[in-house]
Amino acid sequence: MSHANNNAVPGGPSWYSDAAEYWKNVEATVDGMLGGFSNLDDQDAADSIRFVQPLIDQGIIAKGSACDCGAGIGRVTKSFLSHLFSPIDLVEQDHHFINTAKTDPALNSGLVSRFIHCGLQSFNPEEHNISYTGIVWCQWVLGHLTDDDLVAFFNRMVAVCPVIGVKENVASGQYGEAEIDHQDSSMTRAEGAWRRIFKRAGLKVVKEQWQSGWPKGLYRVKSSKEAGVDDDDKTSRA
Ligand SMILES: C[S@@+](CC[C@H](N)C(=O)[O-])C[C@H]1O[C@@H](n2cnc3c(N)ncnc32)[C@H](O)[C@@H]1O
Numbered sequence: 001m002s003h004a005n006n007n008a009v010p011g012g013p014s015w016y017s018d019a020a021e022y023w024k025n026v027e028a029t030v031d032g033m034l035g036g037f038s039n040l041d042d043q044d045a046a047d048s049i050r051f052v053q054p055l056i057d058q059g060i061i062a063k064g065s066a067c068d069c070g071a072g073i074g075r076v077t078k079s080f081l082s083h084l085f086s087p088i089d090l091v092e093q094d095h096h097f098i099n100t101a102k103t104d105p106a107l108n109s110g111l112v113s114r115f116i117h118c119g120l121q122s123f124n125p126e127e128h129n130i131s132y133t134g135i136v137w138c139q140w141v142l143g144h145l146t147d148d149d150l151v152a153f154f155n156r157m158v159a160v161c162p163v164i165g166v167k168e169n170v171a172s173g174q175y176g177e178a179e180i181d182h183q184d185s186s187m188t189r190a191e192g193a194w195r196r197i198f199k200r201a202g203l204k205v206v207k208e209q210w211q212s213g214w215p216k217g218l219y220r221v222k223s224s225k226e227a228g229v230d231d232d233d234k235t236s237r238a
Helices: 015-024 038-057 075-079 095-102 147-158 191-200
Strands: 066-069 088-092 112-117 135-139 163-170 178-181 186-189 203-210 220-228
Touching (some): 038 075, 038 220, 088 095, 147 163
Parallel strands (some): 066 135, 088 112
Antiparallel strands (some): 163 220
């Protein structure tokens, strides 16, 4: 049962605590991570590999260290990131998810270097002298961050990694619109809202791709790669 406050608004006092309460009551399984759609795990991972591999082949992304943001139980690290990147850090706000990841032999036998229990709104790798040579990957989590916190998060990540990967649901609304989900205290941003955030964070979109083979009735899912933009010449750092 969800204990979320139905009046929660992005930036309101219970926005993050309501989300934490919601996830506390979700089972630490692939089904829990995917809202009952564990059958989509393979398709999701295969598409992500198809998206990233050409960028590695072109030398745009290095096959180095990576960070899985909002990692849950480490599903994305296991099914996708581990095929292309190593070592990997997991960042997750929920205790029982990160503890499940810690006891998973596929993750704790050298692949994952740090299990970081932290909300993305507070995660600051530079403070701990952490940087990544490959990618910072964010999947199905950024809707939990308010616009201001998301811009600040991107700024901190691009300071420690050349490329940020974003794979999120996209709402079909107009410029700047987002659909608020009061049950899990999150929002699904429309395309225009995403563009406005990337622009505010000074990021350049290097590649975009819609998820293929997705069931009708679910939100459309888009992967995009962002790279920091040099203020002087607007050249991608990737
Ligand atoms: C839909 S699940 C996706 C998990 C994982 N990315 C995957 O695709 O399997 C959303 C995850 O985001 C986490 N989350 C929610 N709010 C967060 C926040 N503010 N900072 C970090 N993680 C958060 C939840 O605890 C949950 O593990």
